[in-house]
Amino acid sequence: MTDQSPTAAHFEARLRRIGDERYHDKHPFHHLLHSGGCTMDQVQAWVINRYYYQSRIPMKDAAFLSRLDDPKMRRIWRSRIEDHDGTDTHEGGIARWLRLAEGVGLDPEYVSSGVGILPATRFAVDAYVRFVRDEPLLPAVASSLTELFAPKIHKDRIAGLLQHYDFANPETTAYFQHRLTEAPKDVAFGLKWVLDNAITQADQDAAANALIFKTEVLWAQLDALWSAYVEPGRIPPGAWQPGEGQA
């Protein structure tokens, strides 16, 4: 942004540094996935658990919408729900994720049932939904700014999946392809709003802490996935066992 004050520029740099240090593109699960090192069981475990995150995003955005008294901002924010849930004319991200699930050999009904999701995934994702529902608007918006860092990981993912896995094709990777245009649109609004509204040092600290919290939500999901299905590979009681939920 060229028209921002030195303070805003400094604050934006602080937010971007949080991504450099904590965004889940640094987690080794993503290196494993994108380099073709995952077994199909591990890919399926990722698709099942990440579905829970996807499924809660529009609920999170609806909770946020319910707190906005400005129709203009509600109209802008509402597009996030449409991106995930779809419209009469456009398929949404959740349907695209379920096509990925089918593509990796899973029964989409099993995946959308939520059975077998790691409890740690639920605890982390639910914490995010509640954060956006309960915290002041500024941290609620700031927690969405991990989208600043998303396009790079989505590009890496598309390339890595297409190169290394038989299941990958334009159909099964459509979710990520669409996020390449959706996320920058969302974050252009969200970042400007945060920069305009985080005036005091306390505001900026609250926004930065919200972004850190969100990186923790993402990181914890991959730690749980790694623990259950990579190393030590100890699946918590009741969670998905390889072979379950196949198409």
Place this chain on the structure above:
Amino acid sequence: MTDQSPTAAHFEARLRRIGDERYHDKHPFHHLLHSGGCTMDQVQAWVINRYYYQSRIPMKDAAFLSRLDDPKMRRIWRSRIEDHDGTDTHEGGIARWLRLAEGVGLDPEYVSSGVGILPATRFAVDAYVRFVRDEPLLPAVASSLTELFAPKIHKDRIAGLLQHYDFANPETTAYFQHRLTEAPKDVAFGLKWVLDNAITQADQDAAANALIFKTEVLWAQLDALWSAYVEPGRIPPGAWQPGEGQA
């Protein structure tokens, strides 16, 4: 209980089976801890993270108390808060836990600050507090019934710590010693209340699911501890690093 109906006996057996299958005494972290296999860094990591759980228990019980309109039941339930927070004449469980923290070489102020706690610990524990705050009273009470299974693990822990670790003595293990009498008192009330109030199949299912949920809260904390400090030993960004917070 000798005076219960066949249905109640069957239901109690169902609840106890959940403990047999899912309680965290089966988690390998406890085997490592009780057999003397933990390094002092691992013991410290456990004490720091488990403190967060301890610290939220009286908040959970206060949330529950705030929903009870029966003064008699509030008076009974209130003793749980006193057990943890203490009274004018009796030290509470939180103070005892901080003596354990000191005993293992940690600065109790660092531990009680909450700095360095694993995000996954927070997500799991906060999910428990919210469950008890938001769910109907029956599942809220049922989620406390992991105390049915606690005396055995506390006995094993006291014996294992005293046998294997220099820091262990009656002072540093006082927390567990007191739980041996507190937990059975609490659970005698809680179990009877659940058995008396879970009449329909739907009630019993809700209560059983609440107890499963609680075992997941406990298990997820140990999985996160294992992942960060045992295997693979990858500490999430911002979480406690060995050497921090020493007395």
